[in-house]
Amino acid sequence: xxxPQSSYLVCLAFSLVFNLLLISKLxxxxxxxxxxxxxxxxxxxxVAAISCSGHGRAYLDGLTLDGKEPVCxxxxxxxxxHCSEFxxxxxxxxxxxxxxxLEPFWMQHASxxxxxxxxxxxxxxxxxxxxxxxAELERHIRKLHAIVGNAVTGGKYIVxxxxxxQLLNAAVHALSSHNSSSSSSxxxxxxxxxxxxxxxxxxxxxxxxxxxxxxxxxxxxNISDATNVIEFVTSPNNPDGQLNKANVxxxxxxxxxxxxxxxxxxxxxxxxANDDIMIFSISKLTGHAGSRFGWAVVKxxxxxxxxxxxxxxxxxxxxxxxxxxxLKVLNVVLEGGGKDxxxxxxxxxxxxxxxxxxxxxxxxxxSLQKFAPKYCTFFKKTRGPSPAYAWVKCEREEDKDxxxxxxxxxxxxxxxxxxxxxxxxFVRLTLLRxxxxxxxxxxxxNQLVLEESHRNAILSTI
Amino acid sequence: xxxPQSSYLVCLAFSLVFNLLLISKLxxxxxxxxxxxxxxxxxxxxVAAISCSGHGRAYLDGLTLDGKEPVCxxxxxxxxxHCSEFxxxxxxxxxxxxxxxLEPFWMQHASxxxxxxxxxxxxxxxxxxxxxxxAELERHIRKLHAIVGNAVTGGKYIVxxxxxxQLLNAAVHALSSHNSSSSSSxxxxxxxxxxxxxxxxxxxxxxxxxxxxxxxxxxxxNISDATNVIEFVTSPNNPDGQLNKANVxxxxxxxxxxxxxxxxxxxxxxxxANDDIMIFSISKLTGHAGSRFGWAVVKxxxxxxxxxxxxxxxxxxxxxxxxxxxLKVLNVVLEGGGKDxxxxxxxxxxxxxxxxxxxxxxxxxxSLQKFAPKYCTFFKKTRGPSPAYAWVKCEREEDKDxxxxxxxxxxxxxxxxxxxxxxxxFVRLTLLRxxxxxxxxxxxxNQLVLEESHRNAILSTI
Numbered sequence: 001x002x003x004p005q006s007s008y009l010v011c012l013a014f015s016l017v018f019n020l021l022l023i024s025k026l027x028x029x030x031x032x033x034x035x036x037x038x039x040x041x042x043x044x045x046x047v048a049a050i051s052c053s054g055h056g057r058a059y060l061d062g063l064t065l066d067g068k069e070p071v072c073x074x075x076x077x078x079x080x081x082h083c084s085e086f087x088x089x090x091x092x093x094x095x096x097x098x099x100x101x102l103e104p105f106w107m108q109h110a111s112x113x114x115x116x117x118x119x120x121x122x123x124x125x126x127x128x129x130x131x132x133x134x135a136e137l138e139r140h141i142r143k144l145h146a147i148v149g150n151a152v153t154g155g156k157y158i159v160x161x162x163x164x165x166q167l168l169n170a171a172v173h174a175l176s177s178h179n180s181s182s183s184s185s186x187x188x189x190x191x192x193x194x195x196x197x198x199x200x201x202x203x204x205x206x207x208x209x210x211x212x213x214x215x216x217x218x219x220x221x222n223i224s225d226a227t228n229v230i231e232f233v234t235s236p237n238n239p240d241g242q243l244n245k246a247n248v249x250x251x252x253x254x255x256x257x258x259x260x261x262x263x264x265x266x267x268x269x270x271x272x273a274n275d276d277i278m279i280f281s282i283s284k285l286t287g288h289a290g291s292r293f294g295w296a297v298v299k300x301x302x303x304x305x306x307x308x309x310x311x312x313x314x315x316x317x318x319x320x321x322x323x324x325x326x327l328k329v330l331n332v333v334l335e336g337g338g339k340d341x342x343x344x345x346x347x348x349x350x351x352x353x354x355x356x357x358x359x360x361x362x363x364x365x366x367s368l369q370k371f372a373p374k375y376c377t378f379f380k381k382t383r384g385p386s387p388a389y390a391w392v393k394c395e396r397e398e399d400k401d402x403x404x405x406x407x408x409x410x411x412x413x414x415x416x417x418x419x420x421x422x423x424x425x426f427v428r429l430t431l432l433r434x435x436x437x438x439x440x441x442x443x444x445x446n447q448l449v450l451e452e453s454h455r456n457a458i459l460s461t462i
Numbered sequence: 463x464x465x466p467q468s469s470y471l472v473c474l475a476f477s478l479v480f481n482l483l484l485i486s487k488l489x490x491x492x493x494x495x496x497x498x499x500x501x502x503x504x505x506x507x508x509v510a511a512i513s514c515s516g517h518g519r520a521y522l523d524g525l526t527l528d529g530k531e532p533v534c535x536x537x538x539x540x541x542x543x544h545c546s547e548f549x550x551x552x553x554x555x556x557x558x559x560x561x562x563x564l565e566p567f568w569m570q571h572a573s574x575x576x577x578x579x580x581x582x583x584x585x586x587x588x589x590x591x592x593x594x595x596x597a598e599l600e601r602h603i604r605k606l607h608a609i610v611g612n613a614v615t616g617g618k619y620i621v622x623x624x625x626x627x628q629l630l631n632a633a634v635h636a637l638s639s640h641n642s643s644s645s646s647s648x649x650x651x652x653x654x655x656x657x658x659x660x661x662x663x664x665x666x667x668x669x670x671x672x673x674x675x676x677x678x679x680x681x682x683x684n685i686s687d688a689t690n691v692i693e694f695v696t697s698p699n700n701p702d703g704q705l706n707k708a709n710v711x712x713x714x715x716x717x718x719x720x721x722x723x724x725x726x727x728x729x730x731x732x733x734x735a736n737d738d739i740m741i742f743s744i745s746k747l748t749g750h751a752g753s754r755f756g757w758a759v760v761k762x763x764x765x766x767x768x769x770x771x772x773x774x775x776x777x778x779x780x781x782x783x784x785x786x787x788x789l790k791v792l793n794v795v796l797e798g799g800g801k802d803x804x805x806x807x808x809x810x811x812x813x814x815x816x817x818x819x820x821x822x823x824x825x826x827x828x829s830l831q832k833f834a835p836k837y838c839t840f841f842k843k844t845r846g847p848s849p850a851y852a853w854v855k856c857e858r859e860e861d862k863d864x865x866x867x868x869x870x871x872x873x874x875x876x877x878x879x880x881x882x883x884x885x886x887x888f889v890r891l892t893l894l895r896x897x898x899x900x901x902x903x904x905x906x907x908n909q910l911v912l913e914e915s916h917r918n919a920i921l922s923t924i
Contacts, residue, residue, distance in 0.1 A: 005470065062598070110580065114499050
């Protein structure tokens with residue numbers, strides 16, 4: 001009888017050990033048992049798990065199929081229920097600045113960047129201090145600038161806006177509004193060609209009595225000395241990536257520095273910017289263009305007050321949901337001193353720029369803007385260019401419309417030079433979109449350039 | 463040897479059954495095993511569980527104590543680390559329209575209204591259809607109006623805005639902008655007294671060449687017939703809750719209907735509104751003022767196009783985070799045909815109005831606006847008033863500044879009549895804030911009225 005007894009004992013021992021294991025798995029070291037957030041978390045993970053073949057993604061608020069499952073939203077030139085079909089002949093999108101190049105970073109940091117919003121989160125118009133801005137978020141922003149070394153914020157004020165977009169006009173308003181002298185002539189708003197089109201569109205659209213768009217800074221000689229001049233300076237510039245400085249000097253000249261590209265993704269950071277008005281946004285920093293969150297760093301208190309008033313009268317401050325999202329993503333950026341995201345962004349854009357440059361270097365028909373290598377105080381090394389956009393010039397005399405050349409001959413669409421106040425001999429190609437979009441752009445340009453060399457080779461033999 | 467063996471067997475049996483139980487508890491019938499969303503969910507539940515004694519709440523983005531735990535943000539007149547201390551002598555806040563009265567509803571519906579946002583959610587500027595608005599959200603909004611029966615949306619366009627705030631000026635812009643005739647005189651913007659102050663502030667602040675604020679609609683006789691007139695009509699009206707209609711008629715008169723209070727919380731719904739421009743927002747519908755999300759229902763296509771363009775040029779559309787939040791809360795509202803939230807809102811405000819009316823009915827010094835009971839097509843019954851604000855009049859000749867009377871004699875602060883273009887003999891008291899704020903308001907008013915009766919009683923005996 002000894003044998004069965006000992007085998008029982010062995011079984012019992014195994015079973016008991018197994019029990020202990022199960023108990024420890026169930027209860028020991030287990031995390032917080034979720035209650036009200038579980039349903040939403042499951043829903044989000046379910047949607048995120050929908051397969052879109054790596055060429056798209058499904059969203060919580062996407063259109064639903066039969067009122068049930070959100071459908072995949074595919075990258076341009078991909079289709080089908082799971083984005084698995086390449087749409088042959090589809091035009092390569094190199095137009096908008098949609099910053100999808102950072103999407104893989106956030107997918108890699110899914111856990112840290114996820115956000116749970118309670119139904120009762122921040123229902124009030126104001127924060128506890130009666131302000132319209134999150135003090136925690138402002139603290140994060142100041143810390144970020146200190147770590148990156150791209151802007152001096154000490155002793156300066158911070159205004160939040162619905163992306164840089166709202167802040168650009170808020171700044172024009174603040175610099176042009178008069179306390180009493182309503183009889184004085186409107187301020188002249190200028191920018192150097194090539195410039196971001198929105199400056200002109202906005203300034204003209206709102207038809208204010210306080211300001212008028214006067215176009216290129218070189219036309220300033222026609223403006224009387226007494227007129228106030230407000231100059232938009234984009235640095236690095238959109239479209240050409242140059243670290244521009246204000247052209248207009250003098251007692252009546254004020255500059256609004258659009259610094260949305262002044263991050264280590266896009267440029268070496270030679271020194272912290274210390275302009276009177278500097279505008280930033282998460283669109284180009286973290287890639288969350290859809291959140292519509294930006295901020296201005298402002299030196300002068302009265303300009304700060306006027307810009308803040310603008311955002312209040314315009315939209316009663318910035319969505320608390322956008323502020324919460326910005327806080328969450330900036331928190332991830334700050335982890336590890338910002339190295340992760342800036343290295344990811346820089347490496348991605350650097351590679352893209354190199355590939356594009358290599359292809360176009362074979363061609364005599366197209367040229368690209370030039371950059372000198374620069375020392376970056378953030379990366380602590382001299383680094384090559386990694387701009388947000390390629391500013392392409394068609395060099396042939398007859399190629400006056402470079403946009404049309406690329407569209408007709410390469411099936412690629414960029415953004416016209418005239419959109420930036422420049423000649424249509426130029427076209428802007430974005431490097432910020434998804435890898436799919438960039439790969440297709442590259443493939444199409446490569447083909448065009450190869451055909452050119454091929455034709456040249458044939459011509460040289462006859 | 464039989465005894466130990468059978469006892470081993472019993473033990474083994476128990477152990478195995480226990481194994482099975484544990485296994486079933488661990489694996490069978492368990493919900494989705496959470497991965498990337500778990501950390502965020504735990505964080506949110508942890509913050510939500512911070513005790514603020516029912517007189518405040520902690521937020522994810524709240525100020526943190528020692529960089530660790532968010533601190534409680536207390537209702538007005540409560541303090542201490544857990545909001546447990548009543549601040550005696552503190553002034554009762556009856557000023558802002560912060561819609562905290564709906565906060566308990568969302569706490570009761572915590573699971574359904576929770577939202578998990580992935581780090582890569584909607585990074586693009588546009589949705590898949592290249593628009594700036596969520597088609598799902600638009601669908602929800604149309605369905606909601608159909609269920610509530612408060613607005614005709616069929617054949618009309620919908621524009622999204624950063625709260626009603628941004629849409630009000632977008633509408634003024636759209637109605638006043640000329641395609642070519644820039645020489646024509648600016649449109650006159652008017653409103654009937656008492657009116658929501660922002661109409662005037664906004665119209666004056668942006669200093670457009672296209673429109674000018676002309677104040678009360680009764681001043682219109684001074685405006686030439688050729689001038690375009692844009693009338694703001696708030697219905698129900700802020701501050702007095704009346705179902706206003708446009709005053710100005712004629713071929714050059716256009717009305718912007720601010721319908722943010724046209725929900726069953728605040729008024730009987732006699733009929734679906736069918737105005738050319740109607741503005742709504744979630745601030746007053748669901749209480750999420752901080753999200754800054756509103757929409758306009760617009761009849762005319764060109765007005766719709768111009769308003770949409772305004773929101774694009776102004777802020778490149780509305781935060782996708784705000785749109786996602788709005789979608790989530792509207793989804794909860796739609797469940798069960800909207801009965802839940804409207805009954806909660808109506809019952810809360812109805813009780814508040816009755817209590818306030820009862821207290822002030824004892825007084826000869828103060829009077830309230832009057833409402834007739836009305837049939838509500840949504841609740842399918844005749845119902846008493848439940849306005850968002852009490853529009854209090856000081857009846858005594860010497861009480862010319864009703865705001866000051868309440869502040870000095872009752873330690874209550876409302877919003878001055880002059881804020882609404884009316885006499886300061888009027889003051890607006892909000893009924894929308896937290897129960898704490900309302901209880902304190904009631905207590906203070908009760909005391910003031912009792913003192914009055916007491917004084918009257920003494921006076922009548924001498």
